[in-house]
Amino acid sequence: MIVPIHLENSSITEYAVTIDKLPNLSFDTKVAIVTNPTVSALHLNRLLSKINANDLTVVTIPDGEEYKTLDTVVTILDKLFENKLDRKSLLIAFGGGVIGDMTGFTASLYQRGIGFIQIPTTLLAQVDASVGGKTGVNNRFGKNLIGAFYQPKAVYIDTDFLDTLPKREFSAGMAELIKMAIMFDSEFFNFLEKDDLSFKESLQKAIARSVELKAWVVNQDEKEAGIRAVLNYGHTFAHVIENETKYKRFLHGEAVAIGMVMANLLSLELGLIEENEINRVEELLIKHNLPVDYEIEDIDLFYNKFFLDKKSANSKIKFILPKGIGDFEVRDNISKDIVKSVLSKFSKAKLK
């Protein structure tokens, strides 16, 4: 089953909530699919059976975040030039977030920009990376530091691809989906509490709503000057956790889950949310096998690492906080002492 999202120019203009069968994708121009060996082995034949193109190339790149580099993008670009793709050709990103980010970036660069579509195969990519137009690669200075804002022509979300997704990766995707509900939609949160997402129809509804919310946010603020920053709820903390654990112990979504619990505690301290609400969030995260505990060894060190985050320019830390469930508040004037005391409470509570 498919959720097509129609995009036009550089902003999202229409979002189709009807869930249709995968249309037969027919192209009268050159098409290149960019994928990795894992996705290719599991799903490429199915995709190829749905695509009708005169001239089709498959570019397979190694699997993993460590290959999300400019060198890999150059390798893809060279393949496209060798196959003489022109300005009217189309790229298809077929894989998770790494594939999507690199394919979109490659599309933005090739002859100053050709069209591309996203067919994300992980839950995280379906609800997050494939929508919003952020593309790019990592370098030795950090993650996503080189890239472009570049919108896909369409995003095709097919939950059948998730059948082969490792459970832990599915849960990591759920963290970003739950994030959208907490920030923007209390009814959606209620739905997530009550419904069993192992039923595909419920899962599709949940993904559709999450994507719809993200598209709504990005449409208002493509370049993250305002409301788009709200999507970083949990992330300010998560980036420090990931840095401290050297990106090894947690998947990104897992770190975000812990980060949301931390942000919630700060929100509680400031009187923006009630205790029963933060408990409901914690229960939903646990229900989806997400971690909510983390032992902070050195509170000062943890706090200082907020300033490593490139999103915290000019030494002001912007905290994205829930205001109850379904609304948010952005604060950049919270005193160091309050933050440290909350971090200390969190860490102690988790040590019990």
Added chain:
Amino acid sequence: MIVPIHLENSSITEYAVTIDKLPNLSFDTKVAIVTNPTVSALHLNRLLSKINANDLTVVTIPDGEEYKTLDTVVTILDKLFENKLDRKSLLIAFGGGVIGDMTGFTASLYQRGIGFIQIPTTLLAQVDASVGGKTGVNNRFGKNLIGAFYQPKAVYIDTDFLDTLPKREFSAGMAELIKMAIMFDSEFFNFLEKDDLSFKESLQKAIARSVELKAWVVNQDEKEAGIRAVLNYGHTFAHVIENETKYKRFLHGEAVAIGMVMANLLSLELGLIEENEINRVEELLIKHNLPVDYEIEDIDLFYNKFFLDKKSANSKIKFILPKGIGDFEVRDNISKDIVKSVLSKFSKAKLK
């Protein structure tokens, strides 16, 4: 003297025709100037005396088209990361077209896009490359094949930099300037015929009008779907000439001058322009020391090379032709025989 062009978002919104003194450029953010050793030796001190920034870095890259590569862009990016530029930092392109194209491209990539301004130091860059938002680099498959559409925040055009420009390069810039007059503005053409551009005031007027026309075109059609293609007048032929002479015999503007004469002859053949008009164009080109002769050794070979041009997708060659002086016509249905016969006439006339 300075012609500031104010740009906002991704399209040109205002063009200031008043010629003011160079304002003192004051920045409260990190600034990096990208330049080359030639421009640096001649003019960097003067620029530095005009810039007031808290934190300024100068990145010097080797001079020449052969360094217009992704590798050089990575070198610049690394310098910016080492100097910890953030999303609010600013790049300044200080040099000719190569510096402008690479600096703009680097700005588009750094943390998914930071601001940049153009201070072009060659006539060609002043009237052409610095306005329009085309950025990019060459690779082994061809010129400008990797890049982005990315607009500068402002362009500062200062004709004093032209005092040190080699005469041949000045003439090459004149070709693009004359091109604008032929395509869009007969009065401007009359002005160029009559005025002596060795007077700086006349030169400034000419540059201002040329930039104004280019900004007007780009504003209507940033991504070259329609009218922007008219800027390729003379270029379809020039690209073949450059290819045949391995980019060694002619500067780009010189090849464009010859290409315009070829296009004019085709226009005459089709009854779009009169003989006395194409003579006036030729005289103006000669007055500016531009070549108007070229011996085509093999007409068939020359014709077939039109299809090497990436701008000729789908095997239709688009000819940009003058309709008298000051207007244009775009034709993509001219028969092979007519084009070849005109090329033959051109070559024979030049052999006399």
